[in-house]
Structure formats: structure tokens, C-alpha cells
Amino acid sequence: MPTVRNWQLGREMDYIYDESRPDRQVSSVFDINKCIACQTCTMSCKAIWTSGKGQEYMFWNSVETKPWGSYPLGWDVKILDMLGPQRWDTSGPSAVYEGKTVFEAAPEGERVLGYLPENEDYANPNRGEDETSEPIDPSKFHLQDLHAIWNFYLARICMHCTYPACLASCPRKAIYKRKEDGIVLIDQERCRGYRECVRACPYKRVLYNHVTRISEKCIFCYPAVEKGIWPRCMRNCIGKIRMVGYISPPGEADPENPIDYLVYVKKLALPLYPQLGLEPNIYYVPPIHVPPEFNRQMFGPGADEAVETYKRIRTGQEPELRAILLLNTSTNKILTKFRLEGDEAVGFDVNGQEAVRVMLVEKEIVRPYRDDTVGVYRHNIT
């Protein structure tokens, strides 16, 4: 089996095909701290792509309340359980994963370690919404039962992985990764409904259409991306948690590229379950109010540091990071570069043109209570 480099693991790993990175790789960063679980992303995707017959319980975008929620049911605990406890070596300058990936742990005669969910596993996409977990500060609360008091919302789409398990598992190569942008697609003419991909994708982002009897998945709104515009779930995000761009190949980080800056330079944005070995291309700013062990299991050994970095942004110590977060709340264009100019942040689109300019700190103007020119009192003076 060929060996490929997975930078998220800090090592080489086995994969069914040779390493073949696309010319450009679309990527996105989701800031979990800002998600309000409004499901606008879910519904905006559903409205355009999955409102057909056979797609009733198919969500290419879903938002689950962690730790209890999951779509399909238990997707993450099941695959983690199948993989068993694994270790990271964190003694060196960067962590190295010592465990097995879903490719390396594949049973005899299989391409990938995986499982096929049941129909019913998709029936409660909102299960656990707003259920809480352990109290963050036990002293303040009376309720101490199973429903503890921390939770967070995990918005998910297909990760358009560098090493997709769906693609690896398809015996007829009906799944392909586009050279021009790294988007992973299922050829709807070649698919014969084997569901190997549904079984193999550990994130369970390939779904079976009950009526066309073949598999379907998120297409990262490639018609929009081809025009330099964000996918629909990203554009419609109410919490403005999402940022879209192209991530450079590992080792070629461009500090002016917003995604590279978040992922490689500041390591604020982390992969979801990197230990599975797919090198997913959707990155997360981990939640800052969650038990660190939980964050580490989900986002790898860099989680603690990312939380600290995020806290620094809030106290104004990371102007570049603040600039990126602000720019991306103010545009729906794919930004390829950003710059700080005095107290302003500027973002540039795929053609290198200025697409957005925002102030790092909004100016505050305080007006007098009474407007003498019209003789009224103001309700809002800032």
C-alpha cells in the first residue's frame, strides 16, 4: 500500500492511492464559539440540494449539540470505539500520532475501518439539541445529574478530505477529487449504490438516497466556488462562524492567506478527529469553555493552545487573528489574502482585488441624550 504524508498526524501513513494533492484545496474554518445552532446553514443547504424525494432525512450540513447530539446517531463514538484508545506522542516540538488511522486499522479484506449505519440513525438529526453537560463551575448549580451544563454546537459538512475514505473505499472509482479545487464528488452516473463510501466515511458525510438508490454527498457548492463565492451554508450563516478560502499544501504556508494564518501559522483552527487519518479540510476553532480532555479527543493535542490563543484575541493581543475573523463576517467572497492597514483590515478576493475593508475596533460615538435640533430625547446614544 502506498505511503502518504499526513501533516495533521505529523507522520506518513498508509493510503490506498499515492499522494496526489490538488492544484488548490478549498478549505473552511468554523469558529465553534460563535455558533448559535440556528440551523440556518442546514436549511439553506437542504432547500437547494436535498429537498427531493429520497432525501428526506439527508442533511449535507448538520449542526449537532455536543456532547450528546450526533447525526447520524453516535457516528463519532462508534468509530472512536471501533478504533480503540490511541496515543499521540507530544514530547517533540510537534505532536506525532502513534495510533492507527481508519486505513491502517482496516480489517483483513477491507479497505477502510468503518460501519454502515441503520436507517433510523438518521431520523433524529436534532437529537440532544441544547442538552447540557457537566457544570463548568459546580458551585453555582443545583442540578448535578447526567445533564451537566457545558455544551457546544458542532456544525458539520463534508470535509473534502485530502485522503478521503469515501474515495478510497469505492471499488469502482465513482468518487473523485477535483484537481482544480480539491472538492470531492460522487459521479452520479458511475455510482451503483454499493454504499462502500457510506460505510467508510468516518464522518458519515456520504448519504444514501432511498429513491435513486445511489449515494450522494456535499458538493461544497462548486458552482459558487468557481465564481469565487462561498458555499451557501457559509453565506447564510447567522452566527458568521464560517470562513472560506484555499489552504496551501503543508510546508508552503503563506502568512498572508487567512486560512493558512489560522491553521498553520497560529494553529488556532484545528482538524476534527485528525486521528482518523483523512486530513480533513474543514478546520475548527475549538470551544473555549469545554473540558480540555474533550477538546483534545476531538481536535487533537493542539486544542489547549488554540483555546489560549483565542482568549488572547478577545483581549486584543492578536490583531491579525482579529482581522481575519472580522473580515470573514463581512464578505461572502473567497479571500485569498489579508492585510492590516493601520486600524483597518483589508481582504482580497480570488483575483487579488480588494473585496472587503473593516475597522479592527469599531469607533464609538456617544451622542447627547437630548437632540436639541428636533427637541427629542434619544433612546440609543452610542
Next chain:
Amino acid sequence: MKAFKLRWLVLVALAVLSIGFVQAGISLGQEALFLRSVEVEGELPVTDPASLSWEEANEVTVPLSGQTLALPNRPQPFANSVQVRTLHNGTHIVFRVSWPDATQDNRTTGLSEFRDATALLLASSDLPGICMGSRGQRVHIVQWKADWQADIEEGFHDLQDTFPNFWVDLYPFAVGDPPYRLPEAFPEGARDLLVGWAVGNPFSEPLKITAVEDAVAEGFGSITTQERQDALGRGVWANGRWSVTIARQLNTGDPQDQSLGLGGRYNFALAVWDGSSGDVGARKSVSSWITLDIPGPPPFAALDILVPVVLIILAAMAAYLLIRSTWQRRKRD
């Protein structure tokens, strides 16, 4: 010099003898499997696996093994063997494959529902016996599918047939009322969200015309439905057994099909899928290559006899020369 000549003679004799044996259907070391299509007059039992006409065909028991050449595997076969018979009437050929299966799996609407199926592989006899063919070496595949047949016989198995309590008020552009059945509620413009159907994927087509897919392959993972569909068939599941017929014209006129002819000899193999074991695609039980004979009228029949006879005469001559030279040598010594 004499020893050299002697060795040469021994080799020639052995070679000729073994060619003769193989030609006559007796391979050295292991028993080769032959499937001979029996000629009958008139109509063939194309859709009737229970027809009395099948009594006329010889039954060949074909051992199965798990598919282990390509990933994913099926390490053990689902059934140890299948029974195969074949008949032809000079223009058409029909096969009957029969195997034990305790469950009838003819739905693929639910995520964990997989179909029972069987496929025949037909290839030219000069092809090396490579499962599923290889690049540039095409095999012709006809696959009968239990769910396709159920769709034809009972009407398209729609969403509500598997999930009766599903209720959806509206699908974009669908016409009529809930539950909006396929295909009638989805005229041309309403199919865009049923992408497999819209792009013409035969697996997504609600109105099927045959339960047997006519396909070609050039190696694992390359199976492709043909433009032209020339095969028919029907399965009957009774008493824990599937009996499935698959029929086609001998010469379909389709260049993508393996053309069959009277007096021809072909490579033939088959595969069986058991839906409730999760069999699908490469997860299947397979036979090794079998020789398919379609006996026909002379001159081919004459040739069939002539070739082994000539070979046996040649072998006898070689043996005679061998014995004579040994005898002469002994005499000289």
C-alpha cells in the same frame, strides 16, 4: 547424440498426448468443468426456471469460492456451489442458475437492504482466465437483480413502501398529491433533485424494462452498463432456493456483447450475491472459469471429432518411434 534424440522424442510424445487429452476434455491433474448448451426445438424457457424443458439440459454443479482478489473481500462463499443448466435453440440461449438462499432479498430502498443477484461472465476462449477481464480484454456480463425484477413485477418500490409513515407535503415541482409516487408525480422538469434518475443512471430508473443488466467490464471496478440492453431473465424464489433464468440471442449484433455461435467454445464464469449477508459489488461468491460449449451442426461438429483423432494418431506415431528407437538402441548395445 542418440540420447538427445531420445529425449526429444519423449518430449514430443508427452506434449502431443497432453494436448490430445485437453482437447478431449480430460485435463491432467484436475477435472475441468464443461458446460454444454443443449439444443432444443422451438421456444426456450426464457422466463420460466420451472419449465419442464430444463429436464433436457445437463446439470453442472459449479463450486463457488469467496471473492478474494480485490478489496473489499468476501472471504468465504455464501453457498458452496450453484447448479447451472443451459439450453439453446439455434438463435437464442438461456441459462438457469440455481442456489440455496434462505432469504429473498429484493429491496434496496433502505440503507441496509442489499439485493440477491447472480451474474454470468462471457468471454472469448482465447482470453486468459482473468476475473472481470483486464484492460483491453473485455468480458461481457449479464447480471440479474432481484430488486429490479420486483420493481417490474410489483411496480417501483417507492419510499412509502419501505417507510409507510413518511409524510412530505411537497417536493419541488412534483405534481399531484402526497405521497407523490414515482414516476408519475415527477415529470421531466421535476427530476432535477433526483439526480441519478435525471442523469440516466440505470440503478435510479424507476421504470425498468428488464431484470437483467447487460454490461461490459475490463477489470475490477470497471463494470459499465451497455447502451443497448439485450438480455432478459427472471428469478423464482421458492423453498429456500433461487432459480434464475438469463437469456439472450446468440448473436445480438451488439459489438459490446460477447457474440456466441453454434459450434463455439467460450470462457464462462458466474457470481452470486446474498443481500442479507450485505453482499454487493466485490463482496460476492464466484466460480472459476468454466468452458461453455455451444454444440452446433457440421462442419464444426466434424472438426470437434477430427482434431482429437488426428492428435491421438500423432501421439501414437510418436510413441511408436520412441519404442522403435529404444528397441534399436538395445539391439545395438
